[in-house]
Amino acid sequence: MMQLLSVNLGRARTVPYTDHPQGVTGIDKRPADGPVRVSAPGPKGVGASGLAGDAVCDTRHHGGDDQAVYAMAREDLDFWERELGRTLPNGSFGENLTTAGLDVSGARIGERWRIGPSVVLEVTSGRIPCRTFQGHLGEKGWVKRFTLNGAPGAYLRVLEPGEVRAGDPVEIVHRPDHDVTVAMEFRAGTTERSLLPRLLAAGPALHPESLAAARKYAEAYAG
Template sequence: MPPHLLSVNTGRAAPVARTDNPGGLTGIDKRPTEGGIAVDAPGPKGTGGSGLAGDSVADLRHHGGDDQAVYAYAREDLDHWSEELGQPLHNGVFGENLTTEGIDVNDVKIGERWRVGDTLLLEATSPRIPCSTFADWLGQRGWVRRFAGAALPGAYFRVLRPGTIRAGDRIEVVHRPAHDVSVALAFRAQLGEPALRPRLLAAGTALHTELYRKAVAWAEPATATDTTDRTDPADPAEPAEKTESAEPAEKTEPAEPVAATGAAKSIG
């Protein structure tokens, strides 16, 4: 079967015990929808949220906006984590808008373009960088480091042409750049392999705007000593607690593990 959408997932912002968002809300818990969902560019970071109608982004400092309008994650990678964690994982549990099947999302190149359904055109911008909210939602100690080590981040996309999509829609790769900057390489360059950073500029301005600025800075001799970055590509000034190494010591009681098929937790 050709690459396709297993589900299109949205969620509402809801309170959670621990989150990096000062408002105490997160929109990470997304659930499969029925029927068509309109997708369009949401606007710039800080004011624009999700690209999917009916989907919420609670923390606009670090998430949402045109360069992170849509997040895709492969069902094959969810199955990997389900086996690793010893628990079922439902589509949308990683906060992904698109749960895909039949395509290696981590091998997607920055600037690669997908036509999804009849009209939606997406362009890959960056990998997902894990944060403590993600770890607390899953109830997994050491999750940020574990997720980073696996290098299965999934991909963020910007919307080049709006459209309406639904589960079962075909994914067609209509443009694949000649450079070698994959989503996985961009992820590794930010989390633990700084030697890869000079290669990021080959993707040019197709990169997430903030990641492109970082790549330019990393290429300058004056910033060559910066080898410890762990921030979200959308926010070069991200607080330290967004990383595993800086998580507060009191995080010794992980949240209850996610149930894939039961009632949704109070997280939107």
């Protein structure tokens, strides 16, 4: 059964490991007790998180309509628990949604999920690890290790707003007929740039920055 295990929110706090000008981050997310409102937050640089009550501090790189929600599979957290030899509660990777029974990194770009009775989200891209993520976990070499594993979790845009809560069922209501997955998009942007032209098959559902990179690469190497 595909379901939502927790909805995780972060508060802004000051830390020594972020590039934010004021040194604040909302990456430390904890499960919410009740329902949480989900809606499109607005363009990147203006809008922040798609979840009410969730802090996104560095809007230069995070938040906005195409990165409104970040989801991670509990199965991937369990993998890293075994690898790192430590407990990783839901929200440990800064994800808003921790899921069960759903292949998040194997989801196709443009895939749509209905969560609970009303919310519909659309997959746009994978999450690129950063210095803040590494500092939050306190694991040396974490950015490289996470990248090489290739299961980044998914960013999603909000197509239909509403409320979500822990225990809500997750249903895949649309799966595109191309083969561009979150994992492929992630590898194309990090370790296997030769994959970039293949991302074009996902069309406008792809995160605009990834789409622009794919077009630029394809044009540069055409012929």
